Amino acid sequence: MCGCRLAVGEYVICSSCNFDLPRTNYSATPYENEMAKLFWGRIPIEKAAALFFYRAHSDSSRMIYSLKYLDHPEIGELMGRFAANEFMRNGFFDDVDMIVPIPLARKRKLKRGYNQSMEIAHGVSGITSLPIKDNVVKRKSFTASQTHMNRWQRNENVRDVFVLKGKNDLKGKHVLIVDDVVTTGATVISCADELAKCGASRFSVMSLGFTKT
Numbered sequence: 001m002c003g004c005r006l007a008v009g010e011y012v013i014c015s016s017c018n019f020d021l022p023r024t025n026y027s028a029t030p031y032e033n034e035m036a037k038l039f040w041g042r043i044p045i046e047k048a049a050a051l052f053f054y055r056a057h058s059d060s061s062r063m064i065y066s067l068k069y070l071d072h073p074e075i076g077e078l079m080g081r082f083a084a085n086e087f088m089r090n091g092f093f094d095d096v097d098m099i100v101p102i103p104l105a106r107k108r109k110l111k112r113g114y115n116q117s118m119e120i121a122h123g124v125s126g127i128t129s130l131p132i133k134d135n136v137v138k139r140k141s142f143t144a145s146q147t148h149m150n151r152w153q154r155n156e157n158v159r160d161v162f163v164l165k166g167k168n169d170l171k172g173k174h175v176l177i178v179d180d181v182v183t184t185g186a187t188v189i190s191c192a193d194e195l196a197k198c199g200a201s202r203f204s205v206m207s208l209g210f211t212k213t
Helices: 015-020 061-069 073-088 106-112 116-128 151-157 186-196
Strands: 045-053 098-101 137-139 162-164 174-182 202-210
Touching: 045 073, 045 174, 061 073, 061 116, 061 174, 061 202, 073 116, 073 202, 098 116, 116 174, 116 202, 137 186, 162 186, 174 186, 186 202
Parallel strands: 045 202, 098 174, 174 202
Antiparallel strands: 137 162
C-alpha cells in the first residue's frame, strides 16, 4: 500500500498499512451488514463480508490494482489467507461446503494469465481446507469493464453472463462465492442464480474489497 520495504515476517502489507487498512469488520456481523443487504430477497444469502472498504485511487486500492493489472497473482492468494484468518475468528466459514470463485471470460483470463478470484480462493482454501469448485460455471462472454457503470448498467452488463459447465449436483449445498471486489452484487447474484440450477440452496459471499455506493 505505501510502497515501503516489508520487514521480515510481513507479507503484502506492512504493519503500519495493516493498522490503517479500512476494515469493514463485517465478518463479525455477517448476516446483517451493508454488503449482505445487497443480496436480501435476491438470492438465499447466509453471510457476506469483505475485508476492507474499497475506494478507487486510495492506498488500499493499490493491492487490487496490482493483483488485477500488474501481474501479481500472489497478492490474491496471500490476501485470501490474510482475510480467511481474520474471518475464521468469527466462525464465518462454519457450515460452508465449498468455494466457487467468480470465473473470468476465457479471453480476459488468457490476456491476464490468471483469474484473480481464483487466486483469492486458493488462499481461503489453504486456511479453511474448503474445496474449490472451478468446473461448475463459466463466463459465456467478455463483458465490458464495470468500473464506470452505475448500478443498473452493472446489472444489465452481467445478466445471463454465466452458464453451467457439464452436470454438477449441488443439491442442498452451502456455496461460498469469492470475488475480488463487490460493488452492487450484480455479478455474484448472476453467478448464484446459475448455481441454484444445480441445486445449491444457500450462499455466502466473501471478497477483499467492498465499495459503498
